Each structure stands twice: as C-alpha cells, then as structure tokens.
Amino acid sequence: MSATGVLTSLAGLLLAGVAAVLAAEARRPPAEAGRAAEFHRLTGGLGFGPATHLSGCPAAFDPRVCPRCAADLGSVPGGGGYCPEHAGSVFDYPPLPQP
Amino acid sequence: MSGYLGVAATGLVAVRQYPLRSAATVGCLVAVLFPLVAGLGLSRGVQEQARESARHGADLTVTGEQFGREVPVPVAAADRIRRVDGVREVVPRIVARIALGKDREEAVLVGMPVDRFPAEVTCVEGRLPAPGAANELVVGTELAARLGLRVGSVIPPFYHNDRGERLSRVVGLFRSDAPLWQARLILTPFETAEAVCNQHGLATQFLVYCRPGAEADVKAAVLRGRATPPGEGDAPVGFRVTSREELLDLLPAGLRRREGVFNLTFLVALAAGVLAVVVTSGVGSPGRRREVGILKATGWQTDEVLLRGLVESVFLGLIGAAVAVLLAYAWLRLGNGYWVAGLFLAGVGVRPTVRVPFDLTPGPVLTAFALAQALVLVGSVWATWRAAVAPPREAMR
Numbered sequence: 001m002s003a004t005g006v007l008t009s010l011a012g013l014l015l016a017g018v019a020a021v022l023a024a025e026a027r028r029p030p031a032e033a034g035r036a037a038e039f040h041r042l043t044g045g046l047g048f049g050p051a052t053h054l055s056g057c058p059a060a061f062d063p064r065v066c067p068r069c070a071a072d073l074g075s076v077p078g079g080g081g082y083c084p085e086h087a088g089s090v091f092d093y094p095p096l097p098q099p
Numbered sequence: 100m101s102g103y104l105g106v107a108a109t110g111l112v113a114v115r116q117y118p119l120r121s122a123a124t125v126g127c128l129v130a131v132l133f134p135l136v137a138g139l140g141l142s143r144g145v146q147e148q149a150r151e152s153a154r155h156g157a158d159l160t161v162t163g164e165q166f167g168r169e170v171p172v173p174v175a176a177a178d179r180i181r182r183v184d185g186v187r188e189v190v191p192r193i194v195a196r197i198a199l200g201k202d203r204e205e206a207v208l209v210g211m212p213v214d215r216f217p218a219e220v221t222c223v224e225g226r227l228p229a230p231g232a233a234n235e236l237v238v239g240t241e242l243a244a245r246l247g248l249r250v251g252s253v254i255p256p257f258y259h260n261d262r263g264e265r266l267s268r269v270v271g272l273f274r275s276d277a278p279l280w281q282a283r284l285i286l287t288p289f290e291t292a293e294a295v296c297n298q299h300g301l302a303t304q305f306l307v308y309c310r311p312g313a314e315a316d317v318k319a320a321v322l323r324g325r326a327t328p329p330g331e332g333d334a335p336v337g338f339r340v341t342s343r344e345e346l347l348d349l350l351p352a353g354l355r356r357r358e359g360v361f362n363l364t365f366l367v368a369l370a371a372g373v374l375a376v377v378v379t380s381g382v383g384s385p386g387r388r389r390e391v392g393i394l395k396a397t398g399w400q401t402d403e404v405l406l407r408g409l410v411e412s413v414f415l416g417l418i419g420a421a422v423a424v425l426l427a428y429a430w431l432r433l434g435n436g437y438w439v440a441g442l443f444l445a446g447v448g449v450r451p452t453v454r455v456p457f458d459l460t461p462g463p464v465l466t467a468f469a470l471a472q473a474l475v476l477v478g479s480v481w482a483t484w485r486a487a488v489a490p491p492r493e494a495m496r
Contacts (some may be wrong), residue, residue, distance in 0.1 A: 004111045011414060014421035018464060021428045025459045035222040036151045039277045042220060042227075043194050043209055044306040045156015047148045047280025048346065050141075052241065052446030052453075053205040054196040059446065061207070061280070062152075063349065064160040064304065064341050065194050066169065090300050091145045093349040096341055 050091045059095065060085035068095030106403045121415055123379040124475060128419025129426065131474070132370030132467045133438075136427035138464035141436070141443050144456030146350055153346040157190070157312050159304035163326050164339040164367050171301040172336065174256050176326040180305060183320045185313030191291040192473035193303035193472055197285070200246050203447065206239075208285045210292020222281075225250040225271030225282070234291045237271035240452040248272070258295045276454045283446055307340075318342055369470075377478035387479075391486035392494025393486025401487045408483035412475040420471035424464050431449070431457040 014064070040046065051060040060067035071083035072095075114121045163172040177189045193210035206423065228235030238248055248254070248269050256264035273281035293299050309317045318340045326336040394404050400494045430439060436455035441447045447455070486494045 001116050004108065004152065007111055007114060007414075011418055011421070014418060014425065018325065018424050019419050021425065021459060022461055022464060026138055036148065036278050037155045038217075038220050039222045039273070039281060040152050040155035042211070042222070043284075043286065044190060044207060044211065044215075044304075045152050046194070047152050047278055047286075047351075050145050050444050052207075052280055052444065053484065054194075054207055054284040056445055058196075059422045062194075062343075064156075067339075087170065091142045092150070094352050096345055096349070 049085075051085050057083050057085035063093070063096050077089070103403075103406065104113070106406050107410045108189075110407045111414060113390075113411045114406060114414055120379060120386075124376060124415045124478075125419040125422065127379055128416065128471050129377040129423045129473065131230060131369060131425055132420060132423035132471060135369075135470070136424055136459075136463050136467050137431055137436075137439055138443060138465070140427060140431060140457045140459045141440065141455070143458040143460055143463075145279065145444075147458055148456050150347070150350060152278065152280075153343050156343065156346075158309045158343055159307040159318055159321070160341045161305040161307055161321055162303065162341075163336040164338045165336055170336060170338060171298065171303050172338070172390060173328045174300050174302050176336075177302075178307055179324055179326075180307060180321055181315055183324075185310050185317045185320075186307060187310055188308040190306040190308075190345050191289060192304045192306055193289060193296065193298075193301075194303050195292065195296050197258070197295065199242070199254070202245070204242060204245050204283070206283050206285050207280075208287065208292055208295060210287055210289040210295075214286045222274055222277040223271040224274055225269075228270050228287050228291070230288045230290055232265070233285060234265050234267035234272045234295070236267050236291075237284075237286040238269050238271060239273050239281040239284040240275045241446065241448060243269070243272050244287070244452045245448070258297070260294050260297045262294070272327065275452055279444065279447075279453055279456055282362075282453045314342055314344075373474060373477075376474040379478070387482055388486040388494050389487075391483055392489075392491045394496075395487060395494065396491040401484075404487040405480065405483060409476070410481050412479040413472065416471040416475040417468070419475070420468040423471075424459075424467055428459055431455060432459075 045064070048062045048064070049060040051057060053059055054065070057069050057071060059069045068084075069083050075078060137150065155347065159173065163170040172191075174191050177191055180186060180189045190212060195208045195210075196412070197206050197208045198204060199206050213227075213229060220227060222409075223237055225237070228237055233253075236254075238246075243249070250272060252269040253271070254267040254343075256266065258264060273284065273286075287295070289302075293301075307317065318483055321338050321340050324338060326338055327334070391404055394407075395401075430436065435451055436447075437451070438449050440451045440455045441449055442456070447453065
C-alpha cells in the first residue's frame with residue numbers, strides 16, 4: 001500500500017473510532033441509574049453541582065443547601081470568577097430565585 | 100473532474116511530504132481540543148447526575164430564613180408543615196461541614212432519621228448506620244481513601260459536645276459508582292449528626308414530600324407560616340422553600356451560561372492555541388511559499404494550488420480532532436479521569452476514587468471538529484492563497 005493509502009486508512013480508522021465511541025455512548029444505559037436513585041432516596045436528594053464538599057462554595061455542591069454563591073461579586077466585571085469553585089467550573093448555574 | 104481528484108490527492112502527498120509540519124499541527128490541535136472535549140463531557144455528566152438528584156429528591160426543600168439568609172429550623176416546626184393539606188411526609192435532615200483527621204479533610208455530614216433507611220441498599224458496601232452506644236457512620240470513597248478507613252474502622256472522638264463525645268465506627272462505605280457527591284459524605288442517624296454538630300433540636304432542612312399536584316399549594320401554605328411563630332421562640336424564623344421544578348429549571352439555565360466560566364478560561368487557552376496552529380500550519384512559512392511558487396511555475400492554476408492546500412488542511416484537522424476526541428474518551432471513561440478530573444471537580448483527587456461522571460454527546464464532538472477545521476484552514480489556506488496570487492518568481496525567492 002502506498003504511503004498516501006496508509007494515511008487515508010489511518011484517518012478512516014480514527015473517524016470510525018470516533019463514530020464507534022459516539023454509538024457506544026448513545027447506547028449506554030443511564031450511568032448506574034439504580035444506584036443513583038437509591039443514593040438520592042437514602043439522602044433525600046443531595047448534590048447538584050461540580051463540588052464534592054462545602055468548604056469553598058456550598059452553592060456549587062447543592063443549591064438546596066445554599067441557594068447562591070457568597071463569593072460572587074456580581075457587580076464587579078467577571079465577579080463570579082472570584083469564587084474558587086466557579087472560576088473554571090465545568091457546570092455553572094445561576095442562583096435559585098429569591099422568594 | 101478526475102483532474103481535480105488528482106489535484107486533491109496531492110494534498111495527501113503534501114501531508115507526508117512535510118511530516119514534521121503535519122505532526123506539529125496535529126499535536127497543537129490535540130493540545131487545544133482535548134481539554135475542551137474533556138470539560139464538555141464532564142459538564143454533561145455532572146448535569147445528568149444533577150437531574151437524577153432533583154428527580155429522586157424531595158418535592159420541596161424547606162429551610163429557615165432570618166435577615167434574608169438561611170438558618171436552621173427547629174425540628175418541632177415539622178409538625179406545622181405536616182398539618183398542611185397535601186403533605187405526605189416531612190423528613191428533617193442535617194447537612195453540615197466538618198473536618199476530620201490530622202490533615203483536616205473536608206467532609207459533608209448528613210444526618211437522616213433511621214426510620215427512613217431501607218432494609219437493604221446496594222449503593223453501600225457494609226450496612227446502614229443505626230443508633231447505639233457508638234456513632235455509626237457510612238463514609239464516602241474519597242474520604243475513606245484519604246483517611247485509610249474501612250468497614251469496621253473506629254474513629255476516636257473528632258468533635259466536641261456539651262453532653263460528652265463517643266467513639267465512631269465505620270459500618271459502611273459508599274460504592275464508587277454511586278453519584279459524585281458521595282465522595283466526601285458521612286451518612287449517619289439524625290441523632291448522631293445532632294451530637295457531632297452539638298446542635299440539638301435543629302435541622303438544616305425539612306424534606307417535604309407532597310401528594311401529586313399539590314406541590315404549589317403546599318409551597319404557598321408553608322411560605323405563609325413561620326418556623327417559630329411569635330411567642331414560641333427567641334426570634335421569629337421564617338421559611339424558605341425550594342421546589343423540584345425550580346431546581347430542574349437551573350439545568351437549562353446552566354446550559355445557556357455555556358458551561359460557565361470554563362468556556363471563558365478555555366478561550367484564553369484557545370487564543371494561545373490559535374497562534375500555535377496558525378504558525379505550524381504555514382503562515383509566514385518560507386517552505387510553503389517556495390512550494391507554491393514552484394507549483395505555479397510548473398503550470399498549476401491558483402484554484403488547483405488552493406484545492407491542494409484545502410485537502411491537506413482538512414485532512415490534518417480531521418486527524419487532530421479525532422485524536423483529541425478519542426484521547427478524551429479513553430482518559431475519562433477508561434482512565435476514570437486520572438489527574439484531569441481533579442482540575443474540573445472540586446474535592447476529587449489526582450486518582451479519583453469516585454466514578455467520574457462523563458457523557459460524550461455529538462455536540463462537543465462536532466464542536467471539536469468544527470474548531471479544528473477553522474484553526475487549520477485559517478492558517479494554511481490564507482498563507483497558500485497569499486503565495487498563489489504572488490508572481491512565482493517572488494514566491495520562490
């Protein structure tokens with residue numbers, strides 16, 4: 001096989017790999033759905049954000065525990081970035097609405 | 100048509116003709132796209148787990164409120180909520196921040212009434228805690244790994260209580276495939292959590308379960324009442340209520356914020372990556388200018404030169420994006436996000452002891468491919484076009 005053929009085959013294999021990954025992810029059952037439901041029934045529903053403890057920003061752990069980020073200096077440009085949990089967070093959400 | 104196909108095939112020849120340039124371009128693309136795909140996959144994984152948390156949690160979460168801030172609620176106030184029409188069950192819960200061990204490891208203490216515990220669960224290795232002479236605890240995987248705890252471990256008193264302290268015994272460990280938030284959790288009976296926090300007769304939340312369709316009426320009725328009506332407490336404490344719908348509404352709002360500040364920080368990395376890709380793919384490269392000049396001098400037309408450059412760039416973009424996606428998948432799904440998960444999820448260590456939530460959808464994959472094409476095409480096609488429209492003598496100089 002020519003070098004160009006090898007390159008084309010390599011690209012084809014990589015793209016087929018990406019397609020296989022997407023197909024596998026689409027067919028995957030919801031991650032450990034049974035254990036997740038059991039955990040939340042046990043604790044009454046706990047956890048919502050990307051933090052696993054309450055030290056930095058409890059709102060990034062669960063807004064039911066703390067409805068808004070105390071470190072969010074909203075009036076300052078980029079004020080949300082002052083919170084260690086929100087600067088670079090993969091999953092950010094607004095605070096719960098005020099009653 | 101076959102002529103254009105032949106010209107297009109020379110684009111692949113160009114890829115192997117300059118292996119260093121091609122490898123550098125693909126390397127830059129992977130360096131730029133890998134964190135994007137990993138971050139977006141983690142983001143969707145956390146969102147999916149958050150949806151499960153809201154779906155299986157209480158209909159309403161009630162906290163106390165004073166001066167516009169959350170405060171604990173007296174456990175006795177649960178009876179007032181139970182009397183509201185439409186309420187099925189009210190469960191007091193304590194969620195508290197504590198620290199354990201000589202390194203003061205952060206932990207989330209959760210106290211629940213034992214009558215709420217099912218007889219058997221599969222998300223815990225060991226058994227659920229019960230009230231008794233010693234404090235019984237179920238501990239999360241990350242905390243157990245950091246403190247070296249196993250089922251049966253005994254923890255000396257780590258708290259102060261006016262009524263005295265007790266030993267604590269680990270009777271169970273959360274399994275690693277339980278949701279992310281078990282990592283630093285300590286589940287214990289409500290009375291034990293009261294003792295550890297030295298706060299008796301208080302809960303941080305009431306979990307309210309309603310009859311189907313009655314949630315809005317119950318919420319309105321609870322908000323009209325008070326946790327400590329005038330005359331019963333030192334200072335009146337109002338109620339604050341969060342419904343499941345309000346919680347679920349945060350998910351699309353979070354998506355609208357485009358994975359939050361993460362995208363902003365990624366933008367900075369992307370800005371640096373653009374320069375790297377643009378340089379490696381040919382802008383200002385004398386080699387590319389000479390190559391184009393020679394092609395023009397030997398009779399190639401501008402559109403043919405552009406087609407050759409286009410094919411080369413598209414090919415490199417496809418390879419770079421595909422490698423980035425496969426690497427992100429392997430790292431997070433097969434390698435459980437070793438090191439990289441700790442960058443995105445607070446409290447998760449270098450070697451995560453929890454199953455890292457990761458969900459790879461076509462969205463992030465298509466974004467990666469589109470970005471790869473944009474980055475490489477900007478670099479090479481523009482440089483090729485500049486060289487192709489110049490006189491061959493100038494381009495070859």
